[in-house]
Amino acid sequence: MKIAILDADLIGRQKHRFPNLVCEKISAYWKEKGAEVVLKLDYENLDDYDQVYISKVFTDTPVPEGLCETDRIHIGGTGFYFDKAPNLPDEIEHHMPDYDLYNEWIESEVSKAEKVAIAEKRAFNRDNFLLQFKEYTDYSIGFMTRGCFRKCPFCVNQKYDHVFRHSPLEEFYDPKRKKICLLDDNVLGCGQWRSILEELIATGRPFKFKQGMDERLLTDEKCHMLFTANYDGDYTFAFDNISDYDLIHKKLHLIRKYTNVTCLKFYVLVAFESTDADDIENAFKRIELLMRYRCLPYLMRYQNKNDTPWKRSEYREMYITMARWCNQPSFYKKMTFREFCLANQDRIKTEGKLCTAMRAMTSFEEKHPEIAQRYFDLRFPKKVEDNWVEK
Numbered sequence: 568m569k570i571a572i573l574d575a576d577l578i579g580r581q582k583h584r585f586p587n588l589v590c591e592k593i594s595a596y597w598k599e600k601g602a603e604v605v606l607k608l609d610y611e612n613l614d615d616y617d618q619v620y621i622s623k624v625f626t627d628t629p630v631p632e633g634l635c636e637t638d639r640i641h642i643g644g645t646g647f648y649f650d651k652a653p654n655l656p657d658e659i660e661h662h663m664p665d666y667d668l669y670n671e672w673i674e675s676e677v678s679k680a681e682k683v684a685i686a687e688k689r690a691f692n693r694d695n696f697l698l699q700f701k702e703y704t705d706y707s708i709g710f711m712t713r714g715c716f717r718k719c720p721f722c723v724n725q726k727y728d729h730v731f732r733h734s735p736l737e738e739f740y741d742p743k744r745k746k747i748c749l750l751d752d753n754v755l756g757c758g759q760w761r762s763i764l765e766e767l768i769a770t771g772r773p774f775k776f777k778q779g780m781d782e783r784l785l786t787d788e789k790c791h792m793l794f795t796a797n798y799d800g801d802y803t804f805a806f807d808n809i810s811d812y813d814l815i816h817k818k819l820h821l822i823r824k825y826t827n828v829t830c831l832k833f834y835v836l837v838a839f840e841s842t843d844a845d846d847i848e849n850a851f852k853r854i855e856l857l858m859r860y861r862c863l864p865y866l867m868r869y870q871n872k873n874d875t876p877w878k879r880s881e882y883r884e885m886y887i888t889m890a891r892w893c894n895q896p897s898f899y900k901k902m903t904f905r906e907f908c909l910a911n912q913d914r915i916k917t918e919g920k921l922c923t924a925m926r927a928m929t930s931f932e933e934k935h936p937e938i939a940q941r942y943f944d945l946r947f948p949k950k951v952e953d954n955w956v957e958k
C-alpha cells in the first residue's frame with residue numbers, strides 16, 4: 568500500500584515552518600498498518616499512490632485548481648473547509664503523531680543550504696540552520712482540549728459551544744522531545760483547566776499554548792499557575808474586541824500582580840468590523856492600553872477564504888505600517904509610531920520621495936489630526952503604569 572501525504576501549506580507557502588499535525592497522525596496510522604508512507608512535496612504523479620491525503624490550515628494557501636475529494640484523494644483542514652472542516656476518524660485523531668514525517672525534508676533543506684554555502688564560500692552552521700525547524704524537531708504537539716464557547720464571528724472555531732477534554736497528554740507526548748506545544752483554542756475555558764496545567768507542569772518540560780489564551784478568563788489561581796510554570800516563550804493572549812476594553816484592563820492589572828515579564832503578547836484583530844478611521848483608532852486604543860502594561864501587541868489583519876478587506880481599504884498602507892511597527896518588538900519597544908515612520912523615511916535616498924510608512928502616517932494625520940495627536944507619539948514605558956486611567 569503506497570500512501571502520499573501532502574502538507575499543502577508547506578508546498579504552497581514560502582518559509583512555512585510548522586508541522587501539520589493531521590499529516591503526522593495520518594502518517595503514523597498508515598505506517599502502523601505497514602504501508603509505505605511518503606511526504607510528497609509536489610502534486611505530480613498522484614496516480615502512483617493508493618491513497619493521497621492533502622491537508623491545509625491556511626485558506627489563502629494556493630493549491631492546484633479542481634482538487635476535490637474522491638475515493639482515493641482526501642482533502643481536509645480549515646484551509647479547505649474553514650469552520651466546516653470534518654473531523655478525522657477517531658482512530659486517526661487519537662493516534663500518536665509520526666514526529667519523523669518531516670525528517671527527510673529537513674535533511675534535504677540542510678543539504679541544499681550547505682551546497683549553497685559551499686558554492687558561495689561561506690561557513691555553514693548546521694545547528695543554527697536547524698533552529699528554523701525546531702517546531703518539527705523539538706516539540707510534542709497536540710490538543711488537550713477542543714472547542715470554545717465564545718463563537719467569535721471571525722473565528723473558524725464554530726463547531727462546538729463549549730470547551731471539553733480531547734486528548735490525554737500521553738496520547739501525543741513523546742518524552743524524547745524537549746518541549747510541548749498545545750494547539751487548544753480556549754484551554755482556560757475548560758472546566759478541567761487546573762488538572763491540565765498540573766499535568767503539563769508535572770512533565771517538567773517547557774510548554775506553550777500556541778493559539779493564545781483567553782485573558783478574560785484569568786483568575787488569581789490561573790495567573791499563579793501560569794506565571795510560575797516553566798512556560799516556553801511568549802505568553803500569548805488576544806484583545807480582539809474594543810468592547811472588552813475594561814475587562815482586559817482589569818485583567819492586565821491582575822497579571823501584573825504575578826509577573827513583570829514583557830513576553831506577554833496580545834493578538835489585536837483589525838479590519839474585521841470595518842476598515843475605516845474608526846478601526847485604526849480602535850487598534851491604537853488597544854495598543855495604548857497594552858503598552859501601558861508593557862505588553863506586546865501583534866496586529867492581525869482579518870482575512871477569510873474569499874476576501875482580505877484591509878487590502879481594499881483607503882488605509883491599506885496604514886495597516887501595513889502599523890503591523891510592521893508593532894509586530895516587531897525591537898521597533899515597538901524603542902520607537903513611537905511617528906519615530907518608526909521617520910526612521911523608515913531616513914532610509915530613502917531619492918529626494919522628495921516618501922516611503923510607504925511616511926506616506927501612510929502623513930496622509931492619515933492630515934485627515935485625522937486628533938487621532939494622530941493622541942496616539943502617534945505613544946512610547947513604551949520603562950515600567951508598568953499600574954494606576955493608569957484612560958484620559
Ligand code: SF4
Nearest residue numbers: 715717718719722752
Ligand atoms: S475565544 Fe478564541 S477560540 Fe474562542 S471563538 Fe473567540 S477567537 Fe475563537
